Amino acid sequence: MKARTSLGGKFNLNDYVVYIGFAVIFVFFSITLFNRGFFTGGNLMNITQQTTMISVMAIGMTFTLSAGEIDLSIGSVVAISAMNTALLLRHTSVIVAFLGGICTGVVVGFINGLFVTRVRIPSFIVTLGMGAIAGGFARLITNLESVPVDNDTFNFIFGSGDIGPVSVLFIWTLVLLILGQIVLRKTAFGRYVLATGGNKVSAIYSGINTNRIKMAVLVLNGALASLAGILYTGRLHGARYTLGDADLLLVIAAVIIGGTSLFGGKGTVIGAIIGSLIMGMINNGLVLMGLNVSLQMIFRGVIIIASVSLSLREAKER
Amino acid sequence: MGNYILEMDEIRKSYDGVEVLHGVHFDLSAGEVHAIIGQNGAGKSTLMKILNGVTARDGGTIRIDDLEVNYSTPLEARKLGINMIFQEFSLVPSLTISQNVFLTKEPRRGALFLNDRECEARTAEILEEIGAEGLNPREYVKNLSIGSQQMVEIAKALSSESRIVIMDEPTASLSHAEIETFFRVIGRLTGKGISIIYVSHYLREIFKICGRITVLRDGSRIFTKRVADSNMEEAISAMLGRRMVEKRVRVRRQEGSGDPLLEVNNLSVGKLIRNLSFRLHRGEILGIAGLLGSGRSEIVSAIYGVMRKERGDILIEGKRVGIKSSRDAIRNAIAMVPEDRRRQGLIMSFSIRDNLIFPILRRIRKYLLVRDRKGTQIIREYMEKLSIKAAGPWQVVKSLSGGNQQRVVVAKSMMSNAKILFLDDPTFGIDIQSKQEIMNIVSEFADAGNGVVFISSELDEMASHCDRIIILRKGEIVDTLDCTKRADVSEELLARMIQ
Numbered sequence: 001m002k003a004r005t006s007l008g009g010k011f012n013l014n015d016y017v018v019y020i021g022f023a024v025i026f027v028f029f030s031i032t033l034f035n036r037g038f039f040t041g042g043n044l045m046n047i048t049q050q051t052t053m054i055s056v057m058a059i060g061m062t063f064t065l066s067a068g069e070i071d072l073s074i075g076s077v078v079a080i081s082a083m084n085t086a087l088l089l090r091h092t093s094v095i096v097a098f099l100g101g102i103c104t105g106v107v108v109g110f111i112n113g114l115f116v117t118r119v120r121i122p123s124f125i126v127t128l129g130m131g132a133i134a135g136g137f138a139r140l141i142t143n144l145e146s147v148p149v150d151n152d153t154f155n156f157i158f159g160s161g162d163i164g165p166v167s168v169l170f171i172w173t174l175v176l177l178i179l180g181q182i183v184l185r186k187t188a189f190g191r192y193v194l195a196t197g198g199n200k201v202s203a204i205y206s207g208i209n210t211n212r213i214k215m216a217v218l219v220l221n222g223a224l225a226s227l228a229g230i231l232y233t234g235r236l237h238g239a240r241y242t243l244g245d246a247d248l249l250l251v252i253a254a255v256i257i258g259g260t261s262l263f264g265g266k267g268t269v270i271g272a273i274i275g276s277l278i279m280g281m282i283n284n285g286l287v288l289m290g291l292n293v294s295l296q297m298i299f300r301g302v303i304i305i306a307s308v309s310l311s312l313r314e315a316k317e318r
Numbered sequence: 319m320g321n322y323i324l325e326m327d328e329i330r331k332s333y334d335g336v337e338v339l340h341g342v343h344f345d346l347s348a349g350e351v352h353a354i355i356g357q358n359g360a361g362k363s364t365l366m367k368i369l370n371g372v373t374a375r376d377g378g379t380i381r382i383d384d385l386e387v388n389y390s391t392p393l394e395a396r397k398l399g400i401n402m403i404f405q406e407f408s409l410v411p412s413l414t415i416s417q418n419v420f421l422t423k424e425p426r427r428g429a430l431f432l433n434d435r436e437c438e439a440r441t442a443e444i445l446e447e448i449g450a451e452g453l454n455p456r457e458y459v460k461n462l463s464i465g466s467q468q469m470v471e472i473a474k475a476l477s478s479e480s481r482i483v484i485m486d487e488p489t490a491s492l493s494h495a496e497i498e499t500f501f502r503v504i505g506r507l508t509g510k511g512i513s514i515i516y517v518s519h520y521l522r523e524i525f526k527i528c529g530r531i532t533v534l535r536d537g538s539r540i541f542t543k544r545v546a547d548s549n550m551e552e553a554i555s556a557m558l559g560r561r562m563v564e565k566r567v568r569v570r571r572q573e574g575s576g577d578p579l580l581e582v583n584n585l586s587v588g589k590l591i592r593n594l595s596f597r598l599h600r601g602e603i604l605g606i607a608g609l610l611g612s613g614r615s616e617i618v619s620a621i622y623g624v625m626r627k628e629r630g631d632i633l634i635e636g637k638r639v640g641i642k643s644s645r646d647a648i649r650n651a652i653a654m655v656p657e658d659r660r661r662q663g664l665i666m667s668f669s670i671r672d673n674l675i676f677p678i679l680r681r682i683r684k685y686l687l688v689r690d691r692k693g694t695q696i697i698r699e700y701m702e703k704l705s706i707k708a709a710g711p712w713q714v715v716k717s718l719s720g721g722n723q724q725r726v727v728v729a730k731s732m733m734s735n736a737k738i739l740f741l742d743d744p745t746f747g748i749d750i751q752s753k754q755e756i757m758n759i760v761s762e763f764a765d766a767g768n769g770v771v772f773i774s775s776e777l778d779e780m781a782s783h784c785d786r787i788i789i790l791r792k793g794e795i796v797d798t799l800d801c802t803k804r805a806d807v808s809e810e811l812l813a814r815m816i817q
Contacts, residue, residue, distance in 0.1 A: 182687070186687045186688050186690075187686050187687060187688060188679045188688060191675060191676065194668075194672075195665055195676065198665035198667055198668055199664070199665040201662050202664055202665050203665070204624060205624060205644055205654065205662045205663065206644070206730075207645040207648040207676070207677075207734075208645075209645060265665065265667055
C-alpha cells in the first residue's frame, strides 16, 4: 500500500519521515540493545502486543484529528468500557459483554458529538469534561475494586490468545489497520472527514453535512477506545479503573508523528500505526536500558514535544 | 498655498515593479468632507493606506499645515491627528465601549493601574459630542448593532486628537435610519473643524454630504471638483474613463418556455431583504446588479441554503422545494460558485483532484468504495474543458494562480450536473483570459437549457453577458432590464442605475 498522508500523489519527503524515523530507531535499538535481547522474535512480538491498544485508539484519533476535532476522553473511556465488559461477563455471554463494552464508548462519543455539534463547545473542552465524568464512573461502579475475568473464551479472543505463533492482538491490529485505511482513503465518508477538517466552510458549500461527520468521528473514536479497553481486559484477565490512564498522550503523539495534521484535513491510518509502534519501541527500549519509570516519563514527554514541533514546522511551511 | 491642512503631492507607489499610483495629488481643507471615488483597483485604498502609515510610499511628499512630514506607522499617523475607520470594524467584541475607545491609550492611575472611571467618563463625553449619548460606555461591543458599532469606531478615532478621519465605505453595512444618524455625526465633526476623507461607491451619498470630490482612475487623479460644480453623470464617466464600449457579446440561443426554471417568491433574509421575488428561465443568464451591501450575495446564499432565510418560497420547474442546507440545494440541481474562492470554494491544501471529487462521489462509487480511476478520468475531462493549467490533477490548488483556482471552482460547480448555477463575483481578481474563458463556459452552460444567476462587481461584464438584469438597491429590486430587447445596456447605465 502506498503511504500518502495528503491525498496527493506526488512524492513528498514529509510523508515518509515517519518510516525513516521508525527504521532509524529500530536499527539504533537493535544495535545498542543487542545484548539485552531487543532484536529477538519474542521481544518484537511483545512490542506489537503492548502497542495494540495504542494502535487501536490511534486509528480512531486519526479520524477525529483529520476532521479537525480532538477527543481527550479516550483514556477514561478505556477504563469505563473495560469495567462494564468485565462486569457484564459475570452474568452474560461473551458477545453481549463485548457489545455492551463497545456501546459504552459509542454513548460517550455520541454525547461528545451532541455538545460539539449542537451546543458548539470546542471538542477539546467537551471531551476533557466527559473524560472526567467517565473516569469518575469507572471508579464509582465498583468503588475502586478491580474486576477479574476468568472466561477463557473471552480472554483468548481479546488479548491473551495465540493462533500459531501469532498473537490475536497482532491480528486485531492488522484487521483494523486495513479497515481504517480503506475507510479513510477509499470511501466517501473518508473524503468528507478530510474535507471537514481541511476547510469546514468550503465543505459546507460543497454540500457536506459537517455536523454529521463530526458526530461520526467522535462516535467512532469512542467505539475504538472501548475496543482498546476490552483488549486490555482480555490481555490482563480483568479490568481496573486505572486502565488507559496514561494512554492519551501516547495516542495523540503516535498519530501526529505518523503524519496526521493536528489542525485537520490531513490524515493517515498507516502512519498512525507506525507512530504507535515507534512509541512502543521507545517504551520497550527504555525499559531494556534499565531506565526507571520516572525517567521513562520524562523521556516520553520530550519525544512528544519534539515530534509535534516537527509537525507544526511543516504546517507553517504550507 | 496654506489653505490646506493636508497636501499629498506626486505620490507614487509600485507593487512588484508595477506602478499603481502615478504621482497622485490630493489636498484637504479644515472642516471639509472630501470624497475619493474610483473603481476597484483605481488606487483609492493604496493612497489611503499611505496616508494612514500602513504602506510606505515610493515617492512624493505629504505636508500637514505646510510642514513636510515623514512617518511610517499608523501610530505615528495618529500622533499627527490622522485616524482611519475601517470597512471591517476594528473593534474587540468582548470589550466594553469605553475599553475599545481607549484601547492602548487607557487613562491610568499611577503607573500600573487603569482608571476605569475616567475612561468611562471621557467616553461618555465623546459619545455625547457625536450625538450618541444613548450608548452606555459600559455596554459590550458585541451587543451593539452595526450602526452603533460605527459610532464607537468614530468615538475611538476622536479619543486621540483627530484632525483628519479617513472613512472607508462607512455606510455599506448600515440601514437607512442608521445612515441618517451617521450623516448628522459627520456634520458635527466638520463643525468642530475636523476634516473627513470619505471613500465610497455610493455616489448619491457623496453628492449629498461631501464638499469636494476627487476621482481616481488607474492610479491617476482625473479631477478634483467642488460637488456643486459636478454631477453624478460626470463622476461616473470619469471613473469609468473613455474605454472601448464593449458590445454585448452574448447571443441568447434558448428562449425560455413553460414554467420558469427557478421561481423565488417573497424571499426575506435578515433585515435587508424583504419579500423579494424573481424568476429565472431556461437558457437565461440573469444578472443581479447592486453595490456592495445591496444584498446581492445574501439572495443567492439564502437560496443555496448557506444563509438562513426567514421566509420565501422556492419553486424549481414549477415544483415547490424546501432547501435548508447546501445539500438540499445540490440535490435540487443548484450549484454555486461562492464569492470567496479561498475560504468557501476550495480546500486550499488539497489537490485539484481531491477538490473536484466531491460533486461526483456518488457517481463513481461502487458499493461503498470510491473508484479513483474513474473519478480521475472525469476530473481530467473537466480540467481540459476549463483549460486548467496545472502539472496534473495531483497539483495542490494552493500553488495555482488565482485564475486557475477560479477555474477549479467553476469546474466543481458544473460537475454536480446542476441545472441552476449561481455565480457570485466569479471573475474577481483574476486575469483577463481566465475571465473570458469562464464567461464563455457559463454562456455555453446557459445555452444548453440551464439557468444562471450572475453577480459581478464588474458591471461591463454584466452588461455584455446577461440576458436580463435585476437592479438591486439596499435589498430592493428597483428595476429589471431586458438586455435582449434594449440596445442601450452598458456599464455606464448600470453604474448609474445601481446608485
